[in-house]
Amino acid sequence: QKEVEQNSGPLSVPEGAIASLNCTYSDRGSQSFFWYRQYSGKSPELIMFIYSNGDKEDGRFTAQLNKASQYVSLLIRDSQPSDSATYLCAEDRDDKIIFGKGTRLHILP
């Protein structure tokens, strides 16, 4: 069974620091990857998507993809309490979007 793996956390990060979230995947055929944020009791919302090796930056968020090592990461700079949520990594597997179980992030004020 090809999986998208994430550490469930919780990951606690002081306010203002960099939060680093990691994800590994096993399907070498997957081309596109996504990070979603889900607040408690709410639906997921897309933060970033990436399909090229390397880094992609959008504001305080940077997604990193390394296809050779099969990992995807999300960096959140200048972490804010409002960043406290569950972050879901997902891959596009034959046009199906398959999610990991998510990492809970807690930003400490």
Next chain:
Amino acid sequence: GAGVSQSPSNKVTEKGKDVELRCDPISGHTALYWYRQSLGQGLEFLIYFQGNSAPDKSGLPSDRFSAERTGGSVSTLTIQRTQQEDSAVYLCASSSGLAYTYEQYFGPGTRLTVT
């Protein structure tokens, strides 16, 4: 503009009853997905519709689950003879279906409780 809508928002049913969950995607979106999320868990893929193609049903957990999409728009997920393990939030998402434009827009979900 209108987002993805789902109904009902909450459904409580007795074990053994059938339930129907409805999803109304964003107008013009050709791709529609159903997911299930149990408490504290990630999203479990159930089924995927893309345009007029045959749906990808590979995530449906048993033959008690079925889904249809009429006219390429509204979708209904049906669970027959519900079991307590079916209790979860059922999320629907749609996307434009264009290559490299995979942003999914999620509905608010239907919370299903089987007693």
